Amino acid sequence: MAIKADDRLIVALDFHTMEDVKALVEKLGDSVSYYKVGMELFYSVGGEVVRWLRGQGKHVFLDLKLHDIPNTVAGGLCSLMDLGADILNVHASGGYTMMKTAADRLHAAAEERGIPCPKLIAITVLTSINQEDWDGVGQTLPIQDAVVRLAKLAKSAGLDGVVASPQEAALIREACGADFLIVTPGVRPAGSAINDQSRIATPAKALTNGASHLVIGRPIRAAEDPKAAAEAILKEMETVK
Numbered sequence: 643m644a645i646k647a648d649d650r651l652i653v654a655l656d657f658h659t660m661e662d663v664k665a666l667v668e669k670l671g672d673s674v675s676y677y678k679v680g681m682e683l684f685y686s687v688g689g690e691v692v693r694w695l696r697g698q699g700k701h702v703f704l705d706l707k708l709h710d711i712p713n714t715v716a717g718g719l720c721s722l723m724d725l726g727a728d729i730l731n732v733h734a735s736g737g738y739t740m741m742k743t744a745a746d747r748l749h750a751a752a753e754e755r756g757i758p759c760p761k762l763i764a765i766t767v768l769t770s771i772n773q774e775d776w777d778g779v780g781q782t783l784p785i786q787d788a789v790v791r792l793a794k795l796a797k798s799a800g801l802d803g804v805v806a807s808p809q810e811a812a813l814i815r816e817a818c819g820a821d822f823l824i825v826t827p828g829v830r831p832a833g834s835a836i837n838d839q840s841r842i843a844t845p846a847k848a849l850t851n852g853a854s855h856l857v858i859g860r861p862i863r864a865a866e867d868p869k870a871a872a873e874a875i876l877k878e879m880e881t882v883k
């Protein structure tokens with residue numbers, strides 16, 4: 643997939659103040675062009691942060707992981723789309739009907755409002771889930787089989803891609819084709835702290851496996867020099883053809 647390395651790195655802004663956001667975005671400067679706004683930040687500062695990032699010329703993945711009945715999820719996405727994020731997401735485990743209703747209503751709303759439609763992607767199995775968690779919720783398929791099944795379901799419902807661990811990216815790429823977005827958190831440069839992630843891989847391995855975008859938070863945010871950490875990751879990403 644011919645996307646530049648700096649458009650494939652999405653830095654997770656897991657903060658709860660605009661001051662922290664502005665300080666990091668300023669520090670990273672032109673090195674990073676894509677940011678993720680998740681629930682910690684959105685619940686505390688609201689849509690202002692998406693508008694601010696867009697005003698800085700940055701791309702935004704608004705990661706609110708919607709999971710509810712079809713009508714509620716579709717309505718929620720239509721409310722969010724005016725903020726101008728490039729990517730929105732839902733949980734694939736909400737099922738085919740929820741995802742199809744969401745995708746159809748989002749496309750119709752974009753057309754009606756005359757604005758570009760954000761990409762809609764689905765969480766397959768969270769990257770923090772390990773075998774014990776998986777067994778604990780009564781799942782019996784191997785995790786990777788469940789991920790591929792959910793990715794195919796998301797594709798058939800008209801979604802643009804999925805969120806999955808880098809360990810499953812190759813299987814998803816094979817099952818869902820070259821243009822499907824595969825956004826992988828759970829990325830850790832060699833030697834960095836794993837934190838609460840379980841199914842991880844290095845930036846180079848994630849790309850080799852077929853990820854289109856990498857979501858990375860703490861290895862950059864918690865680094866003594868976040869810009870140097872981001873640039874080292876981008877350099878590693880550029881080694882993958």
Ligand SMILES: O=C(O)c1cc(=O)[nH]c(=O)n1[C@@H]1O[C@H](COP(=O)(O)O)[C@@H](O)[C@H]1O
Nearest residue numbers: 654680705767768769805827857858859860
């Ligand atoms: O949707 C996500 O972005 C997401 C899905 C998933 O399965 N795992 C996952 O870690 N994430 C998000 O990706 C980011 C990973 O952050 P770090 O673990 O700090 O690199 C966090 O903001 C998570 O909310």
